[in-house]
Amino acid sequence: QQPVQSPQAVILREGEDAVINCSSSKALYSVHWYRQKHGEAPVFLMILLKGGEQKGHDKISASFNEKKQQSSLYLTASQLSYSGTYFCGTAGRMNRDDKIIFGKGTRLHILP
Amino acid sequence: SQTIHQWPATLVQPVGSPLSLECTVEGTSNPNLYWYRQAAGRGLQLLFYSVGIGQISSEVPQNLSASRPQDRQFILSSKKLLLSDSGFYLCAWSETNEQFFGPGTRLTVL
Numbered sequence: 001q002q003p004v005q006s007p008q009a010v011i012l013r014e015g016e017d018a019v020i021n022c023s024s025s026k027a028l029y030s031v032h033w034y035r036q037k038h039g040e041a042p043v044f045l046m047i048l049l050k051g052g053e054q055k056g057h058d059k060i061s062a063s064f065n066e067k068k069q070q071s072s073l074y075l076t077a078s079q080l081s082y083s084g085t086y087f088c089g090t091a092g093r094m095n096r097d098d099k100i101i102f103g104k105g106t107r108l109h110i111l112p
Numbered sequence: 113s114q115t116i117h118q119w120p121a122t123l124v125q126p127v128g129s130p131l132s133l134e135c136t137v138e139g140t141s142n143p144n145l146y147w148y149r150q151a152a153g154r155g156l157q158l159l160f161y162s163v164g165i166g167q168i169s170s171e172v173p174q175n176l177s178a179s180r181p182q183d184r185q186f187i188l189s190s191k192k193l194l195l196s197d198s199g200f201y202l203c204a205w206s207e208t209n210e211q212f213f214g215p216g217t218r219l220t221v222l
Contacts, residue, residue: 023219030209031208032211034213040215040216041213041214041215041216042156042203042213043213044210044211044212044213047209047210049209079191083191087155087156089211091209099146099158099171099213101158102155102156102158103155104155105155
């Protein structure tokens with residue numbers, strides 16, 4: 001089942017904060033976040049595993065609420081380089097052979 | 113460190129022509145390998161995945177096929193391309209839970 005991302009698109013000014021949400025209708029083992037710039041391949045940002053993790057590096061962090069089957073990506077004091085489409089992917093099992101199912105993406109545009 | 117290669121980077125093919133896209137991974141053994149397609153402005157559609165040599169699982173029935181002749185080589189093929197096959201084709205690999213994408217092949221079918 002494909003996870004649902006919200007919002008579909010967001011426009012911010014440089015320095016503002018953004019939150020992108022990802023929710024699933026099934027139990028999750030892991031949530032994966034990627035950023036894709038126009039014309040390029042998706043770049044891995046982070047993975048959160050079952051257990052209610054929070055992770056972050058620099059000004060990008062994420063949380064995973066396994067009970068609610070939701071994850072959120074937080075972009076703090078956004079920079080122009082944060083523009084792109086953000087995808088969340090979810091997997092339901094610890095088995096490394098389980099496939100990641102991706103959401104439709106959230107387009108983020110940062111204005112100077 | 114691991115690297116993933118795809119070629120060609122871009123391809124323009126006429127309708128009805130064959131297709132062969134290649135993906136290779138370096139620096140890892142027995143990775144899971146994946147083929148995705150992304151239509152313009154759209155999401156990531158999983159086409160095939162492989163957990164080992166000769167083992168291919170198809171996610172979407174269509175005129176494409178995949179093969180894994182070697183541990184770190186994954187090939188996407190078609191005997192006759194359709195207009196709807198245009199898109200950005202991404203190969204990806206994983207060894208544990210994390211998955212990484214290759215640079216992609218942009219295919220235009222005319």
